[in-house]
Amino acid sequence: MSKPLKVAIIGAGGIARTHVPGWQASPYTELVAAADPNPEALSEFGRRFGVERLYPDAGEIFADPSIDIVDICTPNRLHAPLVLAALEAGKHVLCEKPLAPTPEEIRSMIAARDRAGKLLMTAQHFRFKASSQAMKREIEAGALGDIYHARAWMLRRNGLIATPTFIRRELSGGGPGIDIGVHILDLTLWLMGNPRPVSVSGVSRTALATHDGAWAVWQDTPIPKDFDVEDFAAAFVRFENGASLILEVSWLLHHDTENEDMQLWLYGTEGGCHWPKCEIYQTNYATRQLYNRSLRLTKDSMEPHAAECVAFAKAVYEGLPSPVPAEQSLQVITILDGIYRSQKEGREILLDSLAPIVPIEVMRAAA
Structure with missing residues (x-):
């Protein structure tokens, strides 16, 4: 294997600490740097995880050509500008959920991702639980129709x-x-x-x-x-x-x-299911029987926050698609934004989830 991918974390708070074990467990990555404007949190993070390159300004991470992956663990409203800066600096980006609070910001990220030719993933760790993966396999095999x-x-x-x-x-x-x-x-x-x-x-x-x-x-x-x-x-x-x-x-x-x-x-049309019990409910119409079955589950081999980092590292290293594509995060935020709009306007909202992605330069010019 060639040299490992260098990872930097922006935001040294609680959620970042759930990501570190994944970067440490992956054979493809090495955690080398972190940034946070809070000097106490940054210093404690460095001591705890043995990270020596600690920066109060995330710009120093973007300017470092040795950094391959940026992991963004900041408050929600800071996601978009940091993701855009990281992509524009040529970094692959894993970003904590939500990818951004608005659909417009996610569209700008998708455009920046495509320009950079890099991977962008939202940290949706529940997808990486053993129970979720088992249910997904059953559904893809046709258990529910x-x-x-x-x-x-x-x-x-x-x-x-x-x-x-x-x-x-x-x-x-x-x-x-x-x-x-x-x-x-x-x-x-x-x-x-x-x-x-x-x-x-x-x-x-x-x-x-x-x-x-x-x-x-x-x-x-x-x-x-x-x-x-x-x-x-x-x-x-x-x-x-x-x-x-x-x-x-x-x-x-x-x-x-x-x-x-x-x-x-x-x-x-062929069955129903419940998660997290991971039960499937089906009907035999020929015998008029109703039956349930429970999936036999293995324990999570790794804490899901760590597992998502391992999956992203593998995708970057092996040239695979993003495990959680930004387009799917756009669907999620389009719905959530629609709820807020529906409350404000007192009516059903028609969604523009497939509206054209607007380049960030155009958005900035319009602003």
Whole structure:
């Protein structure tokens, strides 16, 4: 094997630390640098993972010709400018979810990716769980037939991180829709085969976060008064192939769960299924029998955040397609953006998920 690919991480906070084991486990990569404007976080990251090249300015990473891959683990609103800068500097890019809070930003990333001829991937780690991979194989083998309806939710009873990067729209781009909705929606669309969404009717509201005494149980702290995103969102989505989807997400909900309830159901012409139980439900019409079967699952061979990094490194090294194409992330964000628009306008929104990708130079000129 030729020399390993050099990796640099931008953003030395909590999520970056789940990526490091993947870069360290891959035979194709070597983690050599990190950047973060917070000197304490950057220094601690360097000590913990043995990274010596530490920069307060991400520009130094882009200017380093030895860096092959940039892993972006920053607040949501910083994703787009950093991804664009990395691609324009000739780097392959793995970016934490959401790839960007708006469809327009993702279109600009796709255009930059194509100009650079590099790989771009969104870190959607639930795709890399053993249960998700097993269900995907069953669906591709025809166990469900044509999928025509889905139900999906990711609901927390009282679970959020009450820091500005999550609860301030200027940094996050949204609340649980952008934060956790992106997880369950991406997984559902991927299992459905990523049909093209054509319309969404949605609601998003702040129902409990501003309640007197509301608190973030994960930190055991009061929810700040500058909370300005939704705490609940729901939608009905139609697809070009006639399929439909009901989606519900929340950080705060009077729901029967102690922590988090993440489920999806798919219904097809030959069967249905549930994830994460990984059960398949089918009918024998000749014998008038209903039967269920459970998939025999192996344990995750690697924590999914690490596994996604290993998969991306392999794709870069071997010249394979991106494991999570940006076009699929564009579908996800087009739907989530449609929910916010639907709430604002009080009507069903027709989606332009296949609108032409606008070059970033044109967007800048228009701005």
